[in-house]
Amino acid sequence: MNAVSRFLDSDFVYQFWRNPVAVISAAIVLVVVVGAVFAPILAPHNPFDLVSLDLMDSLKPPAFTAEGDPHFLLGTDDQGRDVLSGIMYGTRISLLVAVLAIGFSLVVGIGVGLLAGYAGGAVDAFLMRVVDVQLTFPSILIALLVDGVVRAALPRSMQEQLEIYVIVFAIGISRWPQFARTIRGSTMVERQRDYVMAAKVIGLSSGRIMLTHILPNVMGPVLVIATLNLGLAILDEATLSFLGVGLPPTQPSLGTLIRIGNNFLFSGEWWITIFPGVTLAAMVLSINLLGDWLRDALNPRLR
Amino acid sequence: MALLEVDRLVVEFPGRRGTLRALDEISFSIEPGEVLGVVGESGAGKSLTGAAIIGLLEPPGRVASGQIRLEGTRIDRFTDAQMRPIRGRRIGAIFQDPLTTLDPLVSVGKQLVETMQTHLKLSDRDARARAVGWLEQVGIPAAAERVGAYPHQFSGGMRQRVVIALALCAEPKLVIADEPTTALDVSIQAQIIALLRRLTTDHGTSVMLVTHDMGVIAETADRVAVMYAGRIAEIGPVRDVVLHPSHPYTEGLMGSIPQLEHRVERLRQIDGAMPRLTAIPPGCAFNPRCGRVLERCRVDRPDLLARGTTLAACWNMVPMDDVT
Known part of the structure; x- marks a missing residue:
């Protein structure tokens, strides 16, 4: 039996299909992710193609309203850009930033957590105090601070192209302590297990034991936290962009779209900000629900 | 020359209320190919002796004085990095509980391959072939198919067979078997002991067999050391000590x-309990x-x-x- 059919036959998949919340959340995430990843192919318009923009199309309401234009399903903004296409491209950037940021957090968190949990003693005490200090600040504050400092440190000419990495770094740095703490806790439990002693007895090095034996055994809870944090990272990015310190309007993420659209909310053009907002909310909610389900599904005690 | 010599070994645990002497001037040696049984009550220091030899005393425990010599080389002052090539390659170990000594997320074949490749220069293919060979040697049926199986797919007895294969696969000179059958069904214990004895005889491996089962010692060991409260009370050829x-x-x-032969009304018992290390x-x-x-x-x-x-x-x- 190959790996795929074994996976499809597993309890995990069975549990999934029996849980409507999980199925609906997964469906929403799937639609949003596919729309974002394949935006260049699927989007009805290209909002970055200045030639195709026509100011005559600006501020058109959604297609389903009385004055709507069937060409623009969710209406257009003040530049005549299609809101739906904007959302698809924006989600692409939001997701990219969030995934990279969480990836970065994971690497740092896993490294610190494994080291602290395995080495124990002074190393553990030092690393965990660093974590404690950082956890006393709200993560968005850390992200804002790091973002501001890194921006100021970079030469102006490089800012534009490195913008996205600055955001990734800022969000990643603000979220690693959670991972480090979780990994450390699980590592301290696993370290006591006989198989770790057995690995020492066959002469494996500490690094090898940590990476090939302990890490796989502590990844379960971390994946759940990573999923939940993915939703939060998307929000972090949106918050930074909304505050105007995130991605520039030339690379609009969902947060940027919401911020720009916000200016039009009170003049009646609600669709420019509401639709990106709804997309953001639906995506983050779905990811969180999926993460919750994952936590329960992977926890044998709740079965 | 003796394979392993332990000379006036003292292991101490510094603590709040002074330093505890957990092992007090233990001396013994193991010849090549010999099986030394170590018996004693719980807490007599049997397992601690094994841990000290392999250099894995739990801190704050430490070797305070004395020497451990492996083929004439002192290893009791070795650093972790110096001990690593010795562990598994020259001294193997088997623990009490086969249910927990195998990594649950790594297939048994891979664990064997990892152990062998850590110490022996083997290609992936050779290591895999040897892994199958070892599983056959320890009596796992259909070894070629089961080499990719995970620990939870084996029964307790089968897992202990895998653990034995793991301890022996890098061909160590000495195996420390710390109560290898305690966690197993009585019906399987004899099989596992017989297997261990057969394989170590075949490969000329010495064994330090830690147990509190005098019967196992009488059947398996060449010599026996009886431990009491961190000291050796008696050591000698198994026949003489038993008879x-x-x-x-x-x-x-x-x-x-x-x-079974002599029917006695009551088994004799030793009154009282072994003193605590503090007293x-x-x-x-x-x-x-x-x-x-x-x-x-x-x-x-x-x-x-x-x-x-x-x-x-x-x-x-x-x-x-x-x-x-």
């Missing part, structure tokens, strides 16, 4: 084994429980004294003809 114990404690242990009495540690206690035993601690082929730490040894 003619010199130390009253050994005699007591022998008396506590049920025997070891002066003189011989066994004196409060000993039936042959002398005045001298309460003040003067006996060293190992020779009698025939055995050594016993006793001022008033059991006479030869006194044994039933």
Whole structure:
């Protein structure tokens, strides 16, 4: 039996299909992710193609309203850009930033957590105090601070192209302590297990034991936290962009779209900000629900 | 030359209320191909001796004095990095509980391959072939198919067979087997011991067999060391120690084994309990429980004294003809 059919036959998949919340959340995430990843192919318009923009199309309401234009399903903004296409491209950037940021957090968190949990003693005490200090600040504050400092440190000419990495770094740095703490806790439990002693007895090095034996055994809870944090990272990015310190309007993420659209909310053009907002909310909610389900599904005690 | 020599080994645990001597001047040696049984009650220091030899004492435990020599080389002062090539390659170990000594997320074949490739220069293909060979040697049916299976797909006895394969696969000279059958069904224990004995004989491996089962020792070991409260009470060829114990404690242990041939109303038992490390009495540690206690035993601690082929730490040894 190959790996795929074994996976499809597993309890995990069975549990999934029996849980409507999980199925609906997964469906929403799937639609949003596919729309974002394949935006260049699927989007009805290209909002970055200045030639195709026509100011005559600006501020058109959604297609389903009385004055709507069937060409623009969710209406257009003040530049005549299609809101739906904007959302698809924006989600692409939001997701990219969030995934990279969480990836970065994971690497740092896993490294610190494994080291602290395995080495124990002074190393553990030092690393965990660093974590404690950082956890006393709200993560968005850390992200804002790091973002501001890194921006100021970079030469102006490089800012534009490195913008996205600055955001990734800022969000990643603000979220690693959670991972480090979780990994450390699980590592301290696993370290006591006989198989770790057995690995020492066959002469494996500490690094090898940590990476090939302990890490796989502590990844379960971390994946759940990573999923939940993915939703939060998307929000972090949106918050930074909304505050105007995130991605520039030339690379609009969902947060940027919401911020720009916000200016039009009170003049009646609600669709420019509401639709990106709804997309953001639906995506983050779905990811969180999926993460919750994952936590329960992977926890044998709740079965 | 002896394969392993342990010379006046002292292991201490510094603590809040002073330093505890968990092992007090333990001396013994293991010859190539020999099986040394180590018996004693829980807490006598049997497992600790094994941990000290392989350099994995749990901190704050430490070797305070004495020497451990492997093929003439002192290894008791080795750093972790120096011990690593020795662990698995020259000294293997088997633990009590096969259910937890295997990594649940790594297939048994991979664990064997990893162990072998850590110590031996083997290609992936060769290592895999050898892994299958080892599983066959330890009696896993359909080894070629099961090499990719995970620990939870094996029964307890089968897992202990895998653990034995793991301990032997890098062909160590010495295997420390720490109560290898305690966690297993009685019906399987004899099989596992027989397997261990057969494989180590085939490969010329010495074994330090730690157990509290005198029956297992009598069947398997060449020599036996009886430990009590962190010291060796008696050590000698297994036949002599079992049939003619010199130390009253050994005699007591022998008396506590049920025997089919002689029907006795009650098994003899040794009164009292082994003293805690914090309260070891002066003189011989066994004196409060000993039936042959002398005045001298309460003040003067006996060293190992020779009698025939055995050594016993006793001022008033059991006479030869006194044994039933």
